[in-house]
Amino acid sequence: MKSLILTLTALAIVAGTASAGDVTGKITLKGTPPPEGPLPIDPTCSKFHPGKAPTTRFYVVDATGGLADCVVYLEGAKGGATADKPVVIDQKGCEYLPYISTARVGQTVRVLNSDPVMHNVHPTPTGEGNKEQNRVQLNASAPALDHSFPTAEKFLRFKCDVHGWMFAYVSVFDHGFHTVSAKDGSFKITGVPDGKYKLVVEHRRAAPVGKSVVKEIEVNGGAMVNLTLEVPAPAK
Ligand SMILES: [Cu+2]
The missing domain is CATH 2.60.40.1120 (Carboxypeptidase-like, regulatory domain)
Incomplete structure (x- = not known):
């Protein structure tokens, strides 16, 4: 009985000190x-x-x-939680999906092409050290294109120069508390x-x-x- 009371007390202490x-x-x-x-x-x-x-x-x-x-x-x-899984953006039907994402500084932002047509993947960052790149993905068999950004930046724009209507935005944070x-x-x-x-x-x-x-x-x-x-x- 005594040990049960002790256990219950311990549980109560744990429950009362939720830290997150x-x-x-x-x-x-x-x-x-x-x-x-x-x-x-x-x-x-x-x-x-x-x-x-x-x-x-x-x-x-x-x-x-x-x-x-x-x-x-x-x-x-x-x-915040580690960001070891990539943020994935697909190009499907000549649209970026999803349109809006968030990532952590240094996290992989992976762009796929699910279309049978060529896209180019052109991030146009403004944050210091965040690199502009412009790479072609011929079709759905082309390898994924990985990016990562060392500096926090809001609504970092990705665009496709082949299809002028294709945009996606990724907000990059220096912590893990975003969605x-x-x-x-x-x-x-x-x-x-x-x-x-x-x-x-x-x-x-x-x-x-x-x-x-x-x-x-x-x-x-x-x-x-x-x-x-x-x-x-x-x-x-
Ligand atoms: Cu395109």
């Missing part, structure tokens, strides 16, 4: 975004989209208002040590860099944070 948890939540878009437009896609690439022309992906919103493709991170955080909101607007940053943080949301249109949405949060064994972004008023 997940920061989860949902990002909702308020307002009606402007309609997406058709991509200026060429006849060859159009064949990969039978019956449905691809459009821009400025606002990817689900039926509940959940906003995808938001970059969510903890400002100034240190450490991209899913199709339903949900997000999850795992393994966050207890403490106070600034949770930042950036979105190419609704909350661009410089107009980020910031919320002070406290993590105590995890945290749940829902945020709303607004469609900006049209420029006059």
Whole structure:
């Protein structure tokens, strides 16, 4: 009996001193975004989209208002999980998938070509030491192209010069506490040590860099944070 009480006490102590948890939540878009437009896609690439022309992906919103493709991170955080798995971006149907990603400094950003046509992979970074490259991938049998960036940089752009409508953006962080909101607007940053943080949301249109949405949060064994972004008023 005594040992059982001791065990229970030990368990209670462990449970009471949670040192890390997940920061989860949902990002909702308020307002009606402007309609997406058709991509200026060429006849060859159009064949990969039978019956449905691809459009821009400025606002990817689900039926509940959940906003995808938001970059969510903890400002100034240190450490985090190692980034030994590559971030993978595919080129499929002459589009980059996904459109928005995050990576850690030094993490491999791997670009694939799933198309039977040639793409070139052209990152155009602005961060010091982040290297611009421009390499061809002939078709789906071409080897993957790996990149990595030594300096943190927001929305580092990848483009294809063969197809002027092809863009992808990768936000690079010097810590591991970042993610991209899913199709339903949900997000999850795992393994966050207890403490106070600034949770930042950036979105190419609704909350661009410089107009980020910031919320002070406290993590105590995890945290749940829902945020709303607004469609900006049209420029006059
Ligand atoms: Cu291309």
